[in-house]
Amino acid sequence: xxxxxxxxxxxxxxxxxxxxxxxxxxxxxxxxxxxxxxxxxxxxxxxxxxxxxxxxxxxxxxxxxxxxxxxxxxxxxxxxxxxxxxxxxxxxxxxxxxxxxxxxxxxxxxxxxxxxxxxxxxxxxxxxxxxxxxxxxxxxxxxxxxxxxxxxxxxxxxxxxxxxxxxxxxxxxxxxxxxxxxxxxxxxxxxxxxxxxxxxxxxxxxxxxxxxxxxxxxxxxxxxxxxxxxxxxxxxxxxxxxxxxxxxxxxxxxxxxxxxxxxxxxxxxxxxxxxxxxxxxxxxxxxxxxxxxxxxxxxxxxxxxxxxxxxxxxxxxxxxxxxxxxxxxxxxx
Amino acid sequence: xxxxxxxxxxxxxxxxxxxxxxxxxxxxxxxxxxxxxxxxxxxxxxxxxxxxxxxxxxxxxxxxxxxxxxxxxxxxxxxxxxxxxxxxxxxxxxxxxxxxxxxxxxxxxxxxxxxxxxxxxxxxxxxxxxxxxxxxxxxxxxxxxxxxxxxxxxxxxxxxxxxxxxxxxxxxxxxxxxxxxxxxxxxxxxxxxxxxxxxxxxxxxxxxxxxxxxxxxxxxxxxxxxxxxxxxxxxxxxxxxxxxxxxxxxxxxxxxxxxxxxxxxxxxxxxxxxxxxxxxxxxxxxxxxxxxxxxxxxxxxxxxxxxxxxxxxxxxxxxxxxxxxxxxxxxxx
Numbered sequence: 001x002x003x004x005x006x007x008x009x010x011x012x013x014x015x016x017x018x019x020x021x022x023x024x025x026x027x028x029x030x031x032x033x034x035x036x037x038x039x040x041x042x043x044x045x046x047x048x049x050x051x052x053x054x055x056x057x058x059x060x061x062x063x064x065x066x067x068x069x070x071x072x073x074x075x076x077x078x079x080x081x082x083x084x085x086x087x088x089x090x091x092x093x094x095x096x097x098x099x100x101x102x103x104x105x106x107x108x109x110x111x112x113x114x115x116x117x118x119x120x121x122x123x124x125x126x127x128x129x130x131x132x133x134x135x136x137x138x139x140x141x142x143x144x145x146x147x148x149x150x151x152x153x154x155x156x157x158x159x160x161x162x163x164x165x166x167x168x169x170x171x172x173x174x175x176x177x178x179x180x181x182x183x184x185x186x187x188x189x190x191x192x193x194x195x196x197x198x199x200x201x202x203x204x205x206x207x208x209x210x211x212x213x214x215x216x217x218x219x220x221x222x223x224x225x226x227x228x229x230x231x232x233x234x235x236x237x238x239x240x241x242x243x244x245x246x247x248x249x250x251x252x253x254x255x256x257x258x259x260x261x262x263x264x265x266x267x268x269x270x271x272x273x274x275x276x277x278x279x280x281x282x283x284x285x286x287x288x289x290x291x292x293x294x295x296x297x298x299x300x301x302x303x304x305x306x307x308x309x310x311x312x313x314x315x316x317x318x319x320x321x322x323x324x325x326x327x328x329x330x331x332x333x
Numbered sequence: 334x335x336x337x338x339x340x341x342x343x344x345x346x347x348x349x350x351x352x353x354x355x356x357x358x359x360x361x362x363x364x365x366x367x368x369x370x371x372x373x374x375x376x377x378x379x380x381x382x383x384x385x386x387x388x389x390x391x392x393x394x395x396x397x398x399x400x401x402x403x404x405x406x407x408x409x410x411x412x413x414x415x416x417x418x419x420x421x422x423x424x425x426x427x428x429x430x431x432x433x434x435x436x437x438x439x440x441x442x443x444x445x446x447x448x449x450x451x452x453x454x455x456x457x458x459x460x461x462x463x464x465x466x467x468x469x470x471x472x473x474x475x476x477x478x479x480x481x482x483x484x485x486x487x488x489x490x491x492x493x494x495x496x497x498x499x500x501x502x503x504x505x506x507x508x509x510x511x512x513x514x515x516x517x518x519x520x521x522x523x524x525x526x527x528x529x530x531x532x533x534x535x536x537x538x539x540x541x542x543x544x545x546x547x548x549x550x551x552x553x554x555x556x557x558x559x560x561x562x563x564x565x566x567x568x569x570x571x572x573x574x575x576x577x578x579x580x581x582x583x584x585x586x587x588x589x590x591x592x593x594x595x596x597x598x599x600x601x602x603x604x605x606x607x608x609x610x611x612x613x614x615x616x617x618x619x620x621x622x623x624x625x626x627x628x629x630x631x632x633x634x635x636x637x638x639x640x641x642x643x644x645x646x647x648x649x650x651x652x653x654x655x656x657x658x659x660x661x662x663x664x665x666x
Binding site: 026029030031032033084087088107108110111113114115117118119121122125132133136137139140141143144147148150151152154155 | 359362363364365366417420421440441443444446447448450451452454455458465466469470472473474476477480481483484485487488
């Protein structure tokens with residue numbers, strides 16, 4: 001298939017996931033809860049995790065449509081993490097719209113997240129499969145992994161000695177594992193062998209890792225109009241991103257001191273200085289080569305991800321997984 | 334069996350649940366998260382939902398020990414609701430100890446709750462059963478129900494026209510359904526018939542409803558030393574309890590106006606007046622007979638619950654469910 005055909009198929013896949021996501025919300029639930037869930041699930045997003053489920057199913061010889069409910073389950077679980085993470089990060093916007101706790105309040109956002117977990121399991125159970133226990137095991141492990149990843153991320157925000165290795169461990173749990181879970185779930189629904197499932201899981205892991213570092217990178221390199229949130233948001237929040245940790249590892253003297261101060265800079269107290277700090281930190285990122293380094297690490301992880309696809313029978317689905325991986329790494333938002 | 338023997342068996346059951354609950358927490362997870370989960374699961378509690386699972390399994394001819402992991406799953410899910418509810422209610426203490434968000438912070442409490450949901454599913458999956466899909470369906474429905482019940486409870490706190498019927502609908506979801514789920518899960522593990530499962534579910538529903546109204550009642554009638562939290566807490570928080578709604582339904586004139594003011598009374602602004610308001614509201618509860626009315630409704634629901642047990646083969650387990658129901662309704666904390 002050509003890139004154009006991949007593109008058209010991915011668009012169809014995203015539309016299908018978008019259209020079906022809202023249908024899971026239970027009728028008759030309290031208004032704010034129902035509206036909050038619909039708001040989140042209708043908020044768009046790349047649907048890359050959902051697509052990963054469908055394509056992994058097909059890559060092992062199954063039919064993508066048989067994995068649709070599983071794909072919806074993974075997308076819903078991912079959206080749960082966004083709603084609760086946004087509460088914890090006190091984030092005002094996501095995908096160009098107010099976050100749930102901003103549009104409603106923290107209590108409703110908390111419950112919307114909880115309900116999304118329930119809906120994820122409910123959708124998973126709609127999958128026709130001979131091994132429901134296996135599917136639930138995988139989704140449960142994915143849930144525990146992302147929570148642990150987020151806990152590490154929180155822990156890092158209170159520490160000043162986080163290493164790049166610790167960062168890799170954190171994003172492995174916070175992002176890598178759910179990508180891996182998505183791919184392994186697709187393999188399970190499609191009846192793939194243990195070897196195929198392991199290859200797809202490893203593919204997902206590496207892809208997720210690359211995806212997260214790309215996210216860190218976009219925080220400073222993205223075009224503001226396409227990004228859906230403010231540029232430099234990670235810098236303002238004092239996030240321990242790949243860029244920041246690598247820059248701290250490399251910088252010495254007054255540059256290092258500047259980065260340290262930026263990490264503890266309080267946005268709320270000095271709003272007028274925000275732009276200056278973002279520009280200053282970004283400049284150091286460039287000077288210490290960490291932006292190039294991030295691109296190298298993203299490329300490396302994408303290569304490692306793709307290497308795993310060689311263990312699968314070649315076909316349209318593996319071709320599309322390859323295309324999707326490259327698309328994700330070259331995205332601008 | 335005599336009451337003494339029931340008592341000893343219930344104590345053994347609680348100890349078993351207590352001892353096994355902590356084992357579910359995953360090793361290697363971030364420290365605050367692990368400690369938070371252990372803190373919650375080691376916090377005691379009546380373990381009535383867990384016992385309900387074990388006894389319902391036995392009541393349909395299964396072995397209580399085969400339902401142990403299912404009982405642990407239900408207890409864990411229940412503890413998740415407590416952690417998140419305490420955040421939403423801004424509650425400082427639970428069972429005589431600081432709540433998770435007080436002892437750590439809101440972010441950690443949020444994640445501890447999320448992880449407990451994952452652990453509940455993980456424990457459920459350890460159950461040996463021919464119908465894992467059914468078990469997961471039941472727990473998922475239980476999760477969605479309690480979230481919807483809590484959302485209604487939140488919604489009520491912003492409304493001044495909540496009726497007693499709406500209150501019953503709310504506690505049905507918030508408490509009744511999880512009791513029903515516990516009993517039905519036990520029946521499923523024990524291989525009970527559809528008729529037995531339905532009878533046990535109905536038993537749980539009514540018991541849960543009686544249990545919740547008893548909780549409302551204990552807020553004003555309990556002995557402070559045994560209660561583990563402050564007496565009159567519901568009054569201070571302006572909760573729409575059975576007592577308050579029934580009193581508002583019956584009172585007219587200045588008594589009604591007093592109750593309305595108490596509902597909007599701000600604890601934080603007038604701490605010195607707390608005791609006076611609690612005494613004033615409690616006095617009106619007595620004068621309008623709503624404390625007696627609560628006892629009547631509790632008795633009625635307990636009777637309805639027990640009526641369902643007549644559809645099961647009589648035996649030690651049904652005897653013990655009967656004993657446990659009466660114990661719960663005569664409890665002092």
